[in-house]
Amino acid sequence: MLRKKIGVVLFQLGGPDSIEAIEPFLYNLFCDPDIIDFPFARIARQPLARLIATRRAKYVAHHYAGIGGKSPLLEFTRRQAVALERELNRDFDARVAVAMRYWHPFTEEAIRELAMHAADEVVLLPLYPQYSKTTTGSSVNEWNRRFEPNGWNPRTHLVREFFEDSAYLDSVVQAVNASLSHFDDHADLDIIFSAHSVPLAVIERGDPYQRQIERTVDLVWQKGGWSARRHICYQSKVGASKWLRPSMHETIRNVAAAGSHHVLVVPISFVSDHVETLHEIDIEHRGQALQLGIHDYRMMPGLNDSPGFIAALGGLVRGCIAKPKYAAMAGG
Missing domain, CATH: 3.40.50.1400 (Rossmann fold)
Incomplete structure (x- = not known):
């Protein structure tokens, strides 16, 4: 029997993969309209972001140097993706992609990966238990800006928050x-x-x-x-x-x-x-x-790819897929 093809997008903040990447990572962060928002921000956002990123990069460089010279966030998120994909493949033909907001791999890379998988349904799963416009809201806005059906228009679900799960x-x-x-x-x-x-x-x-x-x-x-x-x-x-x-x-x-x-x-x-x-x-x-x-x-170490947390994420995805059609997001 053919199993349903599903895709899951793990939204995360992202982090620099080298000391040299700290400043452009911070620039991307402070260019986000969901982060920097004030009257006339459209005009001032980029020069302000460049100024903040330049100054803050010098301050935080030794933080990253103290933990190996880069952020480990992508490595942990990829481990979560692998473990969650394994968990979901018990019931589905699943592909789990990672979409970082401010550094590679970006949202468009996750979209290409799931389009190649030709998933019938996609679950957007921000790795933020609590909702904020500055985190989940920003990632969803970026998805909506980047997603274009182009012959692939899956039924799309959003896990807005899961702090009560x-x-x-x-x-x-x-x-x-x-x-x-x-x-x-x-x-x-x-x-x-x-x-x-x-x-x-x-x-x-x-x-x-x-x-x-x-x-x-x-x-x-x-x-x-x-x-x-x-x-x-x-x-x-x-x-x-x-x-x-x-x-x-x-x-x-x-x-x-x-x-x-x-x-x-x-x-x-x-x-x-x-x-x-x-x-x-x-x-x-x-x-x-x-x-x-x-x-x-x-x-306490982060939940990372602990079995209990991966099982919880699997339950959130299954709950979305089981919802009636009208409950999904409209068009991604």
């Missing part, structure tokens, strides 16, 4: 529990859930990201049932405007001031390890914690 939450709880095995007394432990920050202006315009982050932490905490103290913070602020707080710097200072000596950081908006986890959390903030007297500081 039970299998995803279970995979996070499993990962937290694995990290907790290194601590003796969970009642004397501070668990810090860290999410990428966004400008307050984005939230004030109705973006659901902060609310969904807080709901994710609530659901994970309910499933985990841990006796530790919990905290939420936001990291990776860029520029002088107001962003979500408290920052991770503030949170580390606060738990240290309260006398904590045992900290576990859980990256709650990141599903893959990259510079924000491997350097910012595990090197920069580890150094801060040690200086403040927190001698037992650990980071």
Whole structure:
């Protein structure tokens, strides 16, 4: 019996594959209208992006140098794609492609790959559990700009967010529990859930990201049932405007001031390890914690291609394919 041909697109941010790629990667990021948006931005966006990228590239180059000279995000995302394709091929003739937003492989490369596969249905699966116009919204907008049927016009589905998905939450709880095995007394432990920050202006315009982050932490905490103290913070602020707080710097200072000596950081908006986890959390903030007297500081590794997370992604794809025809996105 012929199996249904399906395609899956894993949307991710992307990252530089060399020190030399840092500046053009940042330029692409800050040229995104879903990132830089203000009156007359169409005129000023490119020169402003060039200025920010030039200045910030010098600042972050040593971050990437400290984790091997490049971002590992593509490697982890490709592992996820391979594992998910294997999982889906139990029921379908599946092809899983990777579409990075700001560095190779770009969205048009994923489109070509799935067009060659001639998938009957395509699931757009952003690897962002919580929705924001700056992440999922930007990737979907780029898909809509780049996709042209040209004789191939599959039924297209979108996983807008999956922060409430039970299998995803279970995979996070499993990962937290694995990290907790290194601590003796969970009642004397501070668990810090860290999410990428966004400008307050984005939230004030109705973006659901902060609310969904807080709901994710609530659901994970309910499933985990841990006796530790919990905290939420936001990291990776860029520029002088107001962003979500408290920052991770503030949170580390606060738990240290309260006398904590045992900290576990859980990256709650990141599903893959990259510079924000491997350097910012595990090197920069580890150094801060040690200086403040927190001698037992650990980071939960990203979900990456863990079996529970891949099973959760498989369930999301199967749920889309099972939907009635009218529930799919119109025309990609």
